[in-house]
Each structure stands twice: as structure tokens, then as C-alpha cells.
Amino acid sequence: QLQLQESGPGLLKPSETLSLTCIVSGGSISSSSYYWGWIRQPPGKGLEWITSIYYTGKSYNNPSLGSRVTTSVDTSKNQFSLKLNSVTAADTAVFYCARLARGTAVPGVTLDFWGQGALVTVSS
Amino acid sequence: QSALTQPRSVSGSPGQSVTISCAGANRDVGSYNYVSWYQQYPGRAPRLIIYDVIKRPSGVPDRFSGSKSGNTASLTISGLQAEDEADYYCCSYAGNYMVTFGGGTKLTVL
Secondary structure (H helix, E strand, C coil): CCEEEEEECCECCCCEEEEEEEEEECCCCCCCCEEEEEEEEECCCEEEEEEHHHHCCCECCHHHHHEEEEEEEECCCCEEEEECCCHHHHHHHEEEEEEEEEECCCCEEEEEEEEEEEEEEEEE | CCCCECCCEECCCCCCCEEEEEECCCCCCCHHHHEEEEEECCCCEEEEEEECCCCCCCCCCCCEEEEEEEEEEEECCCCCCHCCEEEEEEEEEEECEEEEECHHHEEECC
16 A cells, blocks of 8 residues: 655744655655645645656646745655745645646646645744 | 635535535636545545546545536535545646645535
């Protein structure tokens, strides 16, 4: 059974860089059928797609986050990572990593497996 | 502000049916049959319950069904059970490698 596990610091100060890693087990991150992504959920609020990345390293970000987001993939370790720079209190959220199944002739469209989530709090 | 619009809350009694709407636009729901729905319990990760508008993953009861008309997708839960009380989110492919979520709907089983 596929499992995803987020890891990273849970507390940051404003202006710091958020760094999270998602370790994938029970399946290969190098599968051509899937993208891998990050989604966040502020406390008491809804879900927001942040980014998707393919095993080749090609990534696509939510335009609302602009150039603050960097993603990478390490196929040798079967994991992928997220960096979000210049964080503020508004970035406080539970961050989920997920697998996105591809559609026909389209990239990742269905989030079929999710990690348990990692709470990241930004506070001075 | 979410790109997809859902009612903030719906409710129903056990055994009844409820429908949650997800209003999008021609650039997302209206253009692609890649609408998915997720169930989320408090403090838990979302779980996929509907994908490709109408398909159910293995293990999801057939009480859950999806549909789409124009720019609006819908999730219907029939034979409502207490365990269905949760938050529900719709999601659509929006072109240019992006996916977008609805704001979420809280389902209360009376």
C-alpha cells in the first residue's frame, strides 16, 4: 500500500524559509503515471493546491504563490520536497503531500493518496 | 477566495439524500471531466471518494455518486449515515497543469 509521510520543522519565524520533505513508500516516485504534489490547509479553512512535480523534475506552481515556491524530487531516495520562502503568519497551515494521478493527455488531476499532514506554524 | 464555489453547509437526516454543488467556470469544471471529491474528518487527511466526475475508488460505498452539468459538478450522498458527517471538497483540473479546490462544505447528519 502506498504511503506518504511529510517531515520538516513545525515552527518558523516570519521571513524564514519553510522546508518540507515527503517520503514515498510502497511505490515508485518514478512512475510515469503520476505527479506528486503539495496542498495546504490553514487552520479552520479549505484546501489550496500549491504545486505539482513530475519525476523528471518538471514542476508547476500555483500562480498565487508566485516565485516563493520551489520543488524538487530525489528519485534515488523516493522523495520530493517543498520550499516556501519569506513566510508570514498567513502561511501557517497543515501541509499535505499527495500523489496526483494523470488523466488522458493531461497531468496530475486526481489526488488519490495523501500523507497525514504536517502542521507548520509561523510565529515570531 | 476559492475558484470553485460550494455551499458552506448542508444537512440531512439518516436515510435521506443530500447533494452538494460545486460551481466552477468554463475554464475548469466546464472544460474537463476531471472533477474529484474528497471527504475529510476533523484532524484527518482528505480521502478521495469520487474522481473523473462519476467514478468511485475501490472501497467507497455506492451511496456516493457524482455528476456534472455545464460548469457545475455535484456530489450526492444517498441513504445518509451518521459516519458521513464530515467536510467535503470538490476539485477540478483547471488547465495549465493546475488544479483548484472548492471552499468546502460541512455536512451535518441530524
